[in-house]
Amino acid sequence: MRSRTPWIAVLASAAVTLATATGAAPAPRSAPAVAPTALAAPTVLAAPDIPVANVQAHLDQFLTIATANGGNRAHGRPGYLASVNYVKGRLDAAGYTTTVQSFTYNGATGYNLIADWPGGDPNAVVMTGAHLDSTTAGPGINDNGTGSAAILEVALAVARTGFSPDKHLRFAWWGAEELGLRGSRHYVTALPAAERTKIKAYLNFDMVGSPNPGYFVYDGDNSDGVGAGPGPAGSAQIEQTLQAYFTSIGVPTRGTDFDGRSDYGPFISAGIPAGGTFTGAEGAKTSAQVALWGGTAGAAFDPCYHRACDNLSNVNATALDRNTDAIGYAVWALAGAAPPPGTTVHADGFETATGWTVNPAGTDTATSGRFERGVPAATSSGGVSTQLAAATGSHALVTGATAGAAAGDNDLDGGVSTIQSAPITLPATGTLTLSLAAYLAHLTNASSADYLRVRVVGTSTVTALNLTGAAVNRAAAWQTTSTDISALRGQTVRIVVDAADAGTASLVEAAVDDVRIVQS
Numbered sequence: 229m230r231s232r233t234p235w236i237a238v239l240a241s242a243a244v245t246l247a248t249a250t251g252a253a254p255a256p257r258s259a260p261a262v263a264p265t266a267l268a269a270p271t272v273l274a275a276p277d278i279p280v281a282n283v284q285a286h287l288d289q290f291l292t293i294a295t296a297n298g299g300n301r302a303h304g305r306p307g308y309l310a311s312v313n314y315v316k317g318r319l320d321a322a323g324y325t326t327t328v329q330s331f332t333y334n335g336a337t338g339y340n341l342i343a344d345w346p347g348g349d350p351n352a353v354v355m356t357g358a359h360l361d362s363t364t365a366g367p368g369i370n371d372n373g374t375g376s377a378a379i380l381e382v383a384l385a386v387a388r389t390g391f392s393p394d395k396h397l398r399f400a401w402w403g404a405e406e407l408g409l410r411g412s413r414h415y416v417t418a419l420p421a422a423e424r425t426k427i428k429a430y431l432n433f434d435m436v437g438s439p440n441p442g443y444f445v446y447d448g449d450n451s452d453g454v455g456a457g458p459g460p461a462g463s464a465q466i467e468q469t470l471q472a473y474f475t476s477i478g479v480p481t482r483g484t485d486f487d488g489r490s491d492y493g494p495f496i497s498a499g500i501p502a503g504g505t506f507t508g509a510e511g512a513k514t515s516a517q518v519a520l521w522g523g524t525a526g527a528a529f530d531p532c533y534h535r536a537c538d539n540l541s542n543v544n545a546t547a548l549d550r551n552t553d554a555i556g557y558a559v560w561a562l563a564g565a566a567p568p569p570g571t572t573v574h575a576d577g578f579e580t581a582t583g584w585t586v587n588p589a590g591t592d593t594a595t596s597g598r599f600e601r602g603v604p605a606a607t608s609s610g611g612v613s614t615q616l617a618a619a620t621g622s623h624a625l626v627t628g629a630t631a632g633a634a635a636g637d638n639d640l641d642g643g644v645s646t647i648q649s650a651p652i653t654l655p656a657t658g659t660l661t662l663s664l665a666a667y668l669a670h671l672t673n674a675s676s677a678d679y680l681r682v683r684v685v686g687t688s689t690v691t692a693l694n695l696t697g698a699a700v701n702r703a704a705a706w707q708t709t710s711t712d713i714s715a716l717r718g719q720t721v722r723i724v725v726d727a728a729d730a731g732t733a734s735l736v737e738a739a740v741d742d743v744r745i746v747q748s
Contacts, residue, residue, distance in 0.1 A: 229359075229371050229405070229406075229434045229435050229489055229490055229509050229533075275385075275553070275556035275557045275559065275560035275561075276385055276388075276389055277553060277556075278378075278381050278382055278385055278552045278553050278555070278556045279381070280545060280548055280549035280552060282381045282384070283374075283377045283378055283380075283381045283548060283549075283552050284377075284540075284543075284545070284548070286373075286376075286377035286380055286381065287369055287373050287374065287377050287540060287543065288540065289314055290311060290314075290367065290368075290369060290373040290376070290377065291367050291369055291373075291539055291540055293307050293310045293311055293314065294307050294362065294366075294367030294368070295367070296310075297310060299366065299367060299536065300362050300363065300364050300365065300366060301360070301361060301362040301367060301368055302361055302362050302363060302364045302368075302406070303333065303334070303336060303338050303361050303403055303404040303406065303407055303410070304333075304334065304335075304336025304337065304338065305364070307362075307367075308338075308339070308360065308361050308362075308403065309339065311360050311361075311376075312328065312339050312341050312360065312401065312403075315341055315360065315376070315380055315401055316328065316341055316343075318380060318384065319341075319343045319380075319383060319384075319399075322383070322384050322387035322388075323345075323346065323387050324343040324344060324345060324383065324387070324399075325343070325344045325346065326341060326342065326343045326344075327341075327342040327343075327344075328340070328341055328342075329341075329342060329411075329414070329415060329418075331403070331404075331410065331411065331414040333404050333407060334407065338361075338403035338404040338410060338411055338414075339403045339411075340400060340401065340402055340403055340411045340412070340414065340415050341360070341400065341401040342398065342399075342400050342415075343383060343398065343399045343400070344396070344397070344398050345383070345386055345387070345391075345393075345396070345397040345398070345399075347392060347393070347396070348392075348393045348394060348395050348396035348397060348563065349394060349395050349396055350396050350426065351426050352394075352395040352396065352426065352428050353395065353396045353397075353398050353426050353427045353428060354393070354395045354396070354397055354398070354428060354429045354431070354559065354562050354563045355398040355399070355400060355427050355429065355430045355431070356379050356382070356383075356397075356398070356399050356400070356430075356431040356432075356433070356555065356559060357379070357399065357400035357401070357402060357412065357430065357431070357432055357433075357491055358372055358375030358376045358378070358379050358400075358401060358402070358432070358433045358434060358491075359372045359375070359376070359401070359402040359403070359405030359406070359411070359412075359434060359490070359491055360372070360376045360401040360402060360403065361402075361403055361404055361405055361406055361411075362406065362538070363406050363534045365534055365535055365536055366532070366534070366535055366536040366537065366538045366539070367536075367538060367539055368538055369538050369539050369540055369542055369543060370435055370437050370438055370439070370530055370532070370533075370538055370542050370543055371434070371435050371509070371530065371533060371534065371538060372405070372433075372434050372435055374433075374435060374436045374437035374543060374548055374551075375432075375433035375434050375435060375436050376401055378433055378436055378548065378552040378555055379399055379401075379433055379555060380399075380401075381552060382399075382552065382555045382556045382559055383397075383399045385556060386559070391560065391563075391565075392565065393560075393563035393564055393565060394563060394564035394565055394708070395428065395562070395563045395564055397559065397563055398427075400412075400415070402415070402491050405434075405490065405491055409490070409491055409493050409494060411491075412491035412493070412494045412495070413493075413494045415494070416494035416495060416497075416498050416500075417494070419498075424498050424499070424500060427495070427500050428462065428501065428562075429462060429465075429466055429500075429501050429502070429503070429562050430492060430495040430500050430501065430502045430503075431466065431503060431504050431555070431558055431559070431562075432446075432490055432491050432492040432495075432502060432503070432504035433504050433505060433506075433551070433555060434489075434490040434491065434504070434506060435506055435507055435508070435509060435530065436505055436506070436507055436547065436548060436551035436552070436555075437507060437543040437544055437545070437548035437551070438507035438508045438509070438529045438530040438543075438544060438547060439529075439530060439531070439532075439541075439542050439543065439544050440508070440523045440524055440527050440528065440529050440530070440531070440544075441507040441508060441521065441523065441529060441544050441546075442482065442506075442507055442508040442513065442517055442520075442521055442529055443474060443479055443480065443481045443482070443505070443507065443520075443521060443547070443550070444481065444482055444483065444484035444505060444506040444507065444508065445467055445470045445471055445474070445481045445482075445483060445484065445503070445504075445505055445506075446459070446463075446466075446483070446484055446485075446486060446492065446502070446503045446504050446505075446506070447467065447483035447484060447485055447486065448462075448463030448464040448465070448466055448467035448468075448501070448502070448503050449463070449464035449467060449468075449608070449613070451483065451608060451611045452483040452485070452611070454483070454485050455485035455486070455487055456485055456486045456487060456488070457486075459486055459492075459496050459501060459502050459503065460496055460499045460500060460501050460502070461501060462501030463496070463501045463502055463503055464606070464613065465501070465562075465616065465705075465706070466501060466502065466503030466504075466558070466562065467483075467503050467613075468613040468616065468703045468704060468705050469503075469557070469558050469561050469562060469705040469706075470503060470504075470505055470554055470557075470558050471612070471613075471703045471705075472557075472561075472702065472703045472704075472705035473553070473554045473557040473558065474550070474554060475700060475701055475702050475703060476702070477550065477553075478700065479521075479550060480520050480521070482517075482520070483611070484506050486502070490504075490506075492504060503558075505551050505554055505555075507529060507530075507544070507547050507551065508528075508529020508530060509528075509529060509530050509533050510528050510529075510530065510533040510534075511528065511529060512525075512526055512527065512528055512529075513525055513526070513527060513528070513529055530542065561705060561706070561707055561708075564665070564708045565663065565708045565710055569746075569748055570658070570659075570661075570746045570747050570748030571658075571746065571747045571748075572744060572745070572746055572747075573652070573654060573655060573660065573745040573746065573747050574652050574743070574744065574745040575743070575744045575745075576649070576742075576743045576744075577620055577621050577623070577741065577742055577743075578601050578618070578621070578623040578624055578625060578741060579621045579622065579623050581601060582649070582650060583649065583650030584601055584625070584647050584648065584649055584650070585647065585648050585650075586598060586599060586600065586645075586646070586647050587645070587646055587647075588646060588647075588648040588724075589646070591644075591646075592643070592644050592645050592646050593642060593643025593644050594640055594641060594642050594643045594644055594645040594728075594729070595641050595642030595643070596628065596638065596639075596640070596641045596642065597627045597628030597638050597639045597640035597641055597645070597729075597736075597737075598627065598628070598640070598645040599625055599626070599627055599645045599646065599647035599725060599726075599727065599738075600625070600626065600627075600628070600629055600647075601623055601624075601625055601647075602623065602624070602626055602629030602630075603618070603622050603623055603629055604616060604617055604618060604624055604626040604629050604739060605629060605630055605631035606631070607631050607632075607635045607639075607737070608635060609634075609635035609636070609671060609735060610671075610701075612669075612671060612701045612702075612703050613669065613703045613704045613705075614635050614639065614669045614670075614671070614703075614704055614735060614737045615628075615631070615635075615639075615669065615704055615737045615739070616667065616704045616705075616706065616739070618739075618741050619665040619706045619741035619742050620665075620741065620742055621741075623741075624739050624740065624741040625647055625725055625739060625740040625741070626737075626738070626739040626740075627639065627640040627645060627727055627736070627737055627738050627739070628640065628737070635735060636735045639729070639735050639736055639737050640727055640728070640729045640736045640737065640738065641729055641733065642733075643728060643729065643730060644726055644727070644728045644730065645726065645727055645728075646724065646725070646726040647724075647725050647726075648722050648723070648724045648725075649722050649723040649724075649743075650722070651720050651721070651722060652720065652721050652722065652723070652745065653719075653720045654686075654713075654716055654717055654718060654719055654720070654721060654745070655717065655718070655747050656717050656718035657717065657747075658714075658717075658747040658748055659712065659714050659747070660712070660713045660714045660716065660717060660745060660746070660747055661711065661712055661713070661745070661746050661748065662684060662690075662692050662710070662711045662713045662723075662743070662744070662745050663708065663709065663710040663711075663742070663743075663744050663746070664682065664692070664693070664708070664709060664740055664741070664742060664743045664744070665706045665707065665708050665709075665740070665741045665742045666680060666682065666693055666695070666706070666707060666709065666738070666739065666740045666741070667680075667704045667705055667706055667707060667738065667739055668680040668695040668696075668697065668702065668727070668736070668737075668738050669702055669703060669704035669736070669737045669738070670697050670701075670702050670734060670735060670736045670737070671701055671734065671735045672699050672700055672701055673699070673732065673733070673734040673735060674697035674698060674699060674700075674702075674731070674734040674735070674736055675697055675698070675699060675730075675731035675732065675734065676697060676698060676731075677697070677728065677730040677731035678696065678697030678727075678728055678729055678730055678734060678736050679694065679695060679696045679697065679727065679728050679730070680693065680694075680695045680725075680726075680727045680738040680740075681693060681694050681695075681725070681726050681727070682694075682723065682724070682725050682740060683723070683724045684713050684716060684721050684722075684723055684724075685721060685722050685723075685724050686716045686719035686720065686721040686722075687716075687719055688715060688716065690711065690713045690715060690716060692709065692711040692713070693709055693711075697731075697734070697736065704737060704739075706741070708742075713745070723743060725740050
């Protein structure tokens with residue numbers, strides 16, 4: 229992370245020099261593990277656990293490189309280029325298409341490394357980045373070996389699991405961040421306008437293993453009301469997704485401002501949604517922050533910030549582990565899962581009415597916030613997002629679409645609400661897969677009696693989704709699930725969605741979007 233200086237506007241850039249290498253084919257697909265907020269479905273496309281030992285092994289390599297090259301990995305120094313070559317070699321071997329982009333600053337050549345995972349919608353890119361350079365003062369293991377190593381291991385996990393995302397995945401390691409975001413500014417400036425619009429989310433990770441750590445998430449919606457204001461449209465969803473992961477593991481987060489100190493700066497300046505996490509730099513940890521996260525009050529989050537002692541002993545393994553898993557969670561959640569190849573049997577994005585019936589059995593008990601097909605208005609309570617805009621388009625199935633004067637005005641209250649599709653005739657052959665996007669959001673007054681459930685009902689029933697509440701804040705974050713419903717081949721079925729505020733009165737919101745059945 230660079231020193232605190234005012235944000236510098238994006239500058240014009242010279243032509244880009246490219247060198248491309250394509251490696252071997254991706255590793256075979258294996259079943260990903262279920263994330264901590266597990267969906268009780270037969271198949272869930274969730275991020276795997278990212279082994280922190282692998283991340284630490286990358287950090288060890290970065291320190292070895294710095295030690296062999298004058299003690300640092302700074303712009304224009306041999307340690308930086310050696311770091312690029314190390315990361316590139318791992319990615320090439322995993323099946324990424326890598327591009328080395330060169331630029332010149334202060335009379336020295338700098339390099340960005342860009343890695344694209346094959347597949348996904350090329351017009352919808354989820355990009356994850358971290359700066360790879362250190363200052364000249366030291367090896368830069370926390371700043372920013374941790375961010376660089378974490379996103380490298382997430383990229384390698386994509387290859388190991390054979391993740392086939394709906395959106396196109398791109399990873400980047402930036403040069404000369406410590407000299408004023410030079411590499412990322414060069415990249416964004418050199419992109420044609422049409423290519424910039426294809427980047428739907430940029431995730432930035434700069435210092436994610438500070439030894440006296442905080443757990444900060446960039447304030448995409450400006451709910452803190454501090455500093456630079458909100459990020460471009462879509463930044464709030466990135467913030468909510470990262471918050472949802474930390475909520476799922478019981479770790480409180482606090483917002484941090486888009487103050488222009490790291491490589492998200494050129495992206496938000498170009499109108500690209502951005503977000504990320506940060507564990508703190510030279511600032512002192514307060515007593516209130518110690519009460520949240522532990523650690524030492526009055527000490528810097530990173531006492532070796534921009535110093536020679538920024539080595540392996542300057543990294544908190546727990547913070548590194550949690551943040552790496554948060555990165556994986558966000559990449560999987562925001563990129564989505566590509567529908568399996570085959571014939572679409574049924575698809576509903578809820579942009580038009582297709583015969584869904586509210587309270588089909590006449591047994592619902594909810595007194596307000598019942599399911600409807602509508603345009604969801606964003607709501608939040610105490611900085612926790614409780615209702616989001618539709619996953620795609622403008623409409624979704626949602627509990628109480630209207631925002632109201634307060635977050636709890638139109639949430640689900642008083643019991644169960646059900647909504648049911650029109651009849652769907654399934655083919656008698658092939659593998660049938662149901663995919664959908666959904667979320668269940670609630671505050672600490674929720675309980676395990678609260679739930680969101682999606683079932684496919686014929687002569688038998690397949691449960692595609694079963695999310696239950698808990699007495700914690702769970703921010704709304706769209707998640708994609710995929711379930712084999714081949715047991716219902718040849719039947720006429722209905723999709724039934726129900727949610728409950730079934731315990732004590734609590735703030736509960738739920739939504740479903742992008743329902744699809746594919747035969748393969």
